[in-house]
Amino acid sequence: MRELPAEGMIYRHFKGSYYRIICIARDSGTLAEMVVYENRDDSGKKFVRPLSEFMSEVDLGKYPDCGQKYRFEEVAAKAGAPPEEERKEVSEDLMAFLDAEGNEAKLDVLQRIRLRLNDDIINAIALSLDTEVREGSIAERYEEIKEYLLTMIKYEGARLRT
Secondary structure, three states: OOOOOOOOOEEEEOOOOEEEEEEEEEOOOOOOEEEEEEEOOOOOOEEEEEHHHHOOEOOOOOOOOOOOOEOEEEOOOOOOOOHHHHHHOOOHHHHHHHHOOOHHHHHHHHHHHHHHOOHHHHHHHHHHOOOOOOOOOHHHHHHHHHHHHHHHHHHHHHHHHO
């Protein structure tokens, strides 16, 4: 049996649009369960649909080339999630590093967040610096990025003085 939609889950409609679940509600007249959801590209557009219809299979006679089995399919755990979803999951630590202006500020942020670093954050930091970091422990990878930033600070300072 499929997992029922819950607040915050992201679904792809078989026609290609992405939607975020706001909540499951009940129709006041029939007490039927309804899914309240919004368009990921335009959060001003909100929709409601019966849960049974939301969870139903696509009519393959009518849409033989749709590419998915159900009318709405969860995408949070699948490849193909929309870019908005990927940005939503960026950690505050990574955002602080990316927002820091200049290598000295980036080094300062890196040192503040070092105890919360993980492989994903280190990989994103390395990518943002246009450098590669070898595989290894978090501590080793942290030191490699720290040394890279110190080198950049040293040579940028020397370059600007000449």
